[in-house]
Amino acid sequence: MRVKSIVCVKRVPDTETRIRISGGATGVETAGVKYLLNPYDEFALEAALKQKEGAGEGQVTAVTVGGAEAAEALRSALAIGADDAVLLRAEAGLEGLAVAKLLAEEIRGRAYDLLLFGMKAVDDDLQAVGPMVAELLDLPAATSVIEFASADGRITAQREIDGGVEVVELTLPCLLTMTKGAYKPRSASLKGIMAAKKKPIEEKPVQASSAGIQIEKLSYPPERAAGRIVGQGADAVPELLRLLRQEAKVL
Amino acid sequence: MPNIFAFAEARDGELKKVAQEVVTAARQVADQLGGEVHAVLLGPSGLRERAGELASHGADHVHVGESDALQHYSGEGFTTLLVNFLKANPCDAALFPASALGKDLAPRVAARLGVGYASECTALQVENGALVATRPKYAGKVFARVRFTDTPAVASLRPNTFAPAESARSGEVHTLEVSLNSADFGAIVREIRAAAGEKLDVAEAPIVVAGGRGLKDPANFKLLDELADAFGGRAAVGASRAVVDAGWRPHAEQVGQTGKTVSPTLYFAIGISGAMQHLAGMRTAKYIVAINKDPEAPIFKVADYGIVGDLMEIVPRLTEEVRKLR
Ligand SMILES: Cc1cc2nc3c(=O)[nH]c(=O)nc-3n(C[C@H](O)[C@H](O)[C@H](O)COP(=O)(O)OP(=O)(O)OC[C@H]3O[C@@H](n4cnc5c(N)ncnc54)[C@H](O)[C@@H]3O)c2cc1C
């Protein structure tokens, strides 16, 4: 059996990066920032590769929406093991519904068994594009999936919910958003990086519509005032509790 | 009249605390706009009895949809019911909790209505008759003020951020017709495996007791379980990524940029150094207490109170003293 997967990926700043707000206060500085493949998308990609390997045959296609630089995420995905890639070339910085609509439009015309997303992109932290695409394409979907298996044209997925795990059964084709769980993302090998240079990236210009929201202004969170060291060792515990009760009034 | 919709999350026949928070926030927005709050409660039969609690937090109308088809959460089913409701009862804003369920449901509702969505909001304001939301981006390194270009403005609210308030109303209870058959869903819940002992989820708990590599051995997490227990059902155990990656704790407990974002009233960071990616998940806690043997550990820069020393001595003493408070 061939398993065909489409994995939606995004280029995001390294999680160590200091984020600086740019002049107009609606965006962030990009100069000097190191970018990576979104960590959650690595779980999605790994899951897709495992499915293909398990089936013995298949195809993994990576798709991204963004400016020319967004293709870096595709190159990473190809180096890790994706077979081909599509860049939906739009303006940079689109989010939410605008991205979901572009992805849905592209994916609607394709044949696939699994449509995989990261649970969230660690730049916008929206946690929405996956479930939005599920709605736009009217696909069975499960979010925050830690592990899944396929048998008889069905997927059994385990998803993280508040205080436990939910087991969901879905008919194919279906959409899953992946979080950290059973899949340990592999890194790109030197061979993979070389091979990726020969793999195709199809570039399509697209026109975005409204995301329904406008970012009016970005600001930094208030600095947390440096706290105080209450004391050393176990003897400091009674004073800590006194402060929590009388000063912070939280106990 | 500008109506405000509030999704009241329930589980096992009980309202979740986030339901009170969302209804309270909806009340505040409705008061500024001069409108009414419509709370919607979905689940298996028996929920109707909970409607009064929503009225006491400010719901003018409580719409209760009870059906066996709603035994388990279904993204498709809940979205269909809510979108039908919002089409029949146009609202200026639709508020959800940023719980696991809310973060699945809210973006679906927004997409099916074709409107914008802001997740994990930490503040809502009304300016010139329009809703403005504040939400974190880049793991809380920056905050964005977000305006909505369509109605309803769909937003999910970060748990533990909007304090529930009493605002007694009589609250009219309505029946929401549910004509769904769970067999029609493309995704069907087969089983729910609750975490051992019906524990509070780390994202919802008002107190979080989090441990890191400084605990040295997975067995030592017993000390944190005991401390959490001493708070009498108000605390959950959390973990740094280092101990999750090591397989000591499940990912469900991980706090940080690639784990959960928590905003408890009180956060204990125990044997956690305070890496940027960890801070990303907890820096909006109201009070942070750090216990670390290294006085230079970065966690002390964000902690309100710190104790320097060996956690193996400090934590048992803390548990003992907390027990005495009860
Ligand atoms: C892409 C990416 C995403 C990440 N996401 C996350 C995330 O979501 N969450 C997260 O937590 N991390 C995340 N990290 C990892 C993060 O960078 C740190 O490596 C991690 O948080 C360190 O965990 P720790 O504090 O438990 O361990 P360490 O940094 O090893 O700290 C252990 C601390 O314990 C103290 N200690 C040791 N013994 C004792 C004792 N007896 N008594 C008291 N104190 C003691 C030490 O002084 C030290 O400060 C991420 C990293 C990357 C690259």
Ligand SMILES: Nc1ncnc2c1ncn2[C@@H]1O[C@H](COP(=O)(O)O)[C@@H](O)[C@H]1O
């Ligand atoms: N610009 C984009 N291009 C392709 N996929 C995206 C893009 N933005 C988000 N995604 C996908 O949607 C997931 C969730 O993103 P978000 O809803 O922004 O947190 C990501 O992990 C990706 O799988």
